[in-house]
Amino acid sequence: MLEFERDLDELREHIAELERDAGADPNSQVARELAVLQLELETRTADIFAHLTPWQRVQLARHAQRPHTQDYLDRLCSDFTELHGDRRFADDPSVIAGLATFEGRSVIVVGHQKGRSTAENVERNFGMAHPEGFRKALRLFDMAERFGRPVLTFLDTPGASPTLDDEKRGQSWAIAENMARLARLRVPVIVTVIGEGGSGGALALGVGDRVLMLEHAIYSVASPEAAAAIIWRSSDHAEEAAAALGLTAPDLLRAGLIDRVVPEPEGGAHRDFDSAAANLRAELARMLEELCAQNVDDLINARYAKFRAMGEHQQAPAV
Amino acid sequence: MAVRRRGGVQSYPDVPVDLWVTCRKCGGMHYRPEFEAALRVCPSCNYHDRLDAAERIALLLDDPGEFREIDADVTAADPLGFRRPSGSYVDRVAKARALTSRNEAIVCGIGPLHGRPVALGVMEFGFIAGSMGSATGEKITRLFEHALRHGLPVITVTASGGARQDEGLFALMQMARTTAAAARLGEAGLPHICVMADPTLAGVTASFAAVADIIVGEPGATIRFAGSRVVQGTLRRRAPVEDHTAEWVLRQGMLDLVVPRRELRETLGRVIGHLAPAEAAAPARVTAKAARV
Numbered sequence: 001m002l003e004f005e006r007d008l009d010e011l012r013e014h015i016a017e018l019e020r021d022a023g024a025d026p027n028s029q030v031a032r033e034l035a036v037l038q039l040e041l042e043t044r045t046a047d048i049f050a051h052l053t054p055w056q057r058v059q060l061a062r063h064a065q066r067p068h069t070q071d072y073l074d075r076l077c078s079d080f081t082e083l084h085g086d087r088r089f090a091d092d093p094s095v096i097a098g099l100a101t102f103e104g105r106s107v108i109v110v111g112h113q114k115g116r117s118t119a120e121n122v123e124r125n126f127g128m129a130h131p132e133g134f135r136k137a138l139r140l141f142d143m144a145e146r147f148g149r150p151v152l153t154f155l156d157t158p159g160a161s162p163t164l165d166d167e168k169r170g171q172s173w174a175i176a177e178n179m180a181r182l183a184r185l186r187v188p189v190i191v192t193v194i195g196e197g198g199s200g201g202a203l204a205l206g207v208g209d210r211v212l213m214l215e216h217a218i219y220s221v222a223s224p225e226a227a228a229a230i231i232w233r234s235s236d237h238a239e240e241a242a243a244a245l246g247l248t249a250p251d252l253l254r255a256g257l258i259d260r261v262v263p264e265p266e267g268g269a270h271r272d273f274d275s276a277a278a279n280l281r282a283e284l285a286r287m288l289e290e291l292c293a294q295n296v297d298d299l300i301n302a303r304y305a306k307f308r309a310m311g312e313h314q315q316a317p318a319v
Numbered sequence: 320m321a322v323r324r325r326g327g328v329q330s331y332p333d334v335p336v337d338l339w340v341t342c343r344k345c346g347g348m349h350y351r352p353e354f355e356a357a358l359r360v361c362p363s364c365n366y367h368d369r370l371d372a373a374e375r376i377a378l379l380l381d382d383p384g385e386f387r388e389i390d391a392d393v394t395a396a397d398p399l400g401f402r403r404p405s406g407s408y409v410d411r412v413a414k415a416r417a418l419t420s421r422n423e424a425i426v427c428g429i430g431p432l433h434g435r436p437v438a439l440g441v442m443e444f445g446f447i448a449g450s451m452g453s454a455t456g457e458k459i460t461r462l463f464e465h466a467l468r469h470g471l472p473v474i475t476v477t478a479s480g481g482a483r484q485d486e487g488l489f490a491l492m493q494m495a496r497t498t499a500a501a502a503r504l505g506e507a508g509l510p511h512i513c514v515m516a517d518p519t520l521a522g523v524t525a526s527f528a529a530v531a532d533i534i535v536g537e538p539g540a541t542i543r544f545a546g547s548r549v550v551q552g553t554l555r556r557r558a559p560v561e562d563h564t565a566e567w568v569l570r571q572g573m574l575d576l577v578v579p580r581r582e583l584r585e586t587l588g589r590v591i592g593h594l595a596p597a598e599a600a601a602p603a604r605v606t607a608k609a610a611r612v
């Protein structure tokens with residue numbers, strides 16, 4: 001549990017106790033007290049969530065109970081069939097991918113997958129994909145184009161796995177090749193940052209016609225720890241880095257780097273997976289409908305123009 | 320080739336100024352005139368010392384005097400109002416401009432290689448460690464677009480610490496933007512050759528550089544995805560000690576070849592001769608085509 005959630009949770013427990021004690025009489029002392037406490041809980045939750053600091057959002061985005069890709073697939077798609085392996089080296093459990101039906105349409109889904117238990121997190125490498133994970137994704141992007149199926153991707157990673165073995169198998173190459181493929185893929189692609197959008201490891205699944213972010217997701221050039229290691233030479237400055245990097249969904253919407261912020265239920269997506277998924281479903285359904293109606297050449301030209309416009313520079317006389 | 324004194328090898332403190340240089344890799348001491356004559360290649364360990372953009376252009380083109388720079392006026396903005404403990408991003412950019420006499424961490428232009436015009440983009444490591452920000456990405460993207468419009472092959476020379484953190488997600492998106500531009504060039508059947516010089520790291524390795532048709536490493540160049548400080552920040556332990564040299568990356572199967580500096584121009588010219596569209600072989604016709612576009 002996060003620090004700023006603790007007070008709220010104590011209040012919630014208190015309310016639950018009173019609810020057990022309260023009789024059927026709506027005018028009893030207990031019932032009146034309950035109503036007051038419930039109002040207080042709502043007000044305080046709304047107040048805290050209206051003024052979240054960037055670091056609090058980082059914590060929410062990484063919340064151990066936060067819904068991950070599989071949780072969304074379970075709620076968005078009726079028949080997810082997971083497909084494994086890159087047909088080159090191995091199957092990477094930190095990326096899940098497959099075929100599914102979304103709103104009556106066959107789609108290809110690909111996402112980073114974090115674990116919830118320690119054992120599962122070790123198995124899934126904390127959502128840090130290896131080159132073979134990105135190459136599994138690439139295999140499915142190719143398949144999507146071959147069969148004319150739209151692609152939905154879900155981003156939730158601290159970053160690509162940075163070990164020596166990953167270097168040996170060409171981590172940089174895997175990421176770059178995915179971006180190049182997605183940039184020119186001749187089917188609609190919708191990207192959703194559901195939790196942590198960390199660096200190149202996120203972007204390897206992150207080039208599409210629309211980029212959505214869950215309200216408390218983050219998307220950053222490097223994880224706050226890595227950025228702090230680069231800028232402050234110590235990952236202990238992660239909180240400062242989070243504030244400086246402009247990595248929250250509202251920041252990035254203002255910056256024009258994402259298209260839409262998907263609202264989360266009160267208290268965050270981890271409080272209510274179903275509502276979080278329902279909100280996302282509504283946005284994805286609308287956008288997919290719109291994109292599938294477009295001519296493919298127009299689609300990839302617009303996708304090129306979209307990323308072409310991402311950046312701020314100025315003119316200066318040549319030095 | 321043009322020789323200048325900035326950046327690069329450190330001068331040895333106890334000897335008359337600039338007469339001796341110390342190799343960055345092996346610490347060997349070399350008499351500067353001989354070292355420069357050897358194109359700054361260490362005679363002891365074969366480390367290819369860093370060149371600035373002007374030196375690199377002089378090394379690669381038939382006649383550097385014919386190099387026509389484009390987009391020299393594009394420079395960094397400050398989208399986040401970013402400030403490090405050591406100072407503001409605006410100040411860093413100002414210092415980098417003063418130090419390098421460049422507006423950005425890459426110099427782009429058109430010049431002749433083996434008698435054929437090529438679009439050339441050379442990263443300037445002295446400019447904020449060659450990091451890729453929005454303006455850098457803008458220039459790289461324009462270079463690919465220029466080459467596409469005029470039917471030119473592209474040569475990029477990378478020397479970069481990766482994405483420029485001071486621009487946050489704007490910097491990350493330059494990876495997508497430059498890679499998309501490179502991919503579009505490829506669709507048009509125009510070759511992109513990338514020379515990865517020392518060092519080529521992170522956001523630059525993992526974007527337009529890695530999708531080049533031919534990737535050449537410079538001997539001894541450090542080429543890797545994760546910088547040691549990033550590895551430390553993420554895994555909370557020290558980065559592995561392996562040196563990630565071009566030769567090592569070649570053995571992993573990620574580079575096409577490692578070419579000594581003295582043979583680089585010849586090799587690039589030969590490779591482009593094989594891959595570039597036949598019509599580009601006659602510069603006069605290219606000019607005519609360029610005029611039509």
Ligand SMILES: [Zn+2]
Pocket residue numbers: 342343344345346347361362363364365366
């Ligand atoms: Zn040496």
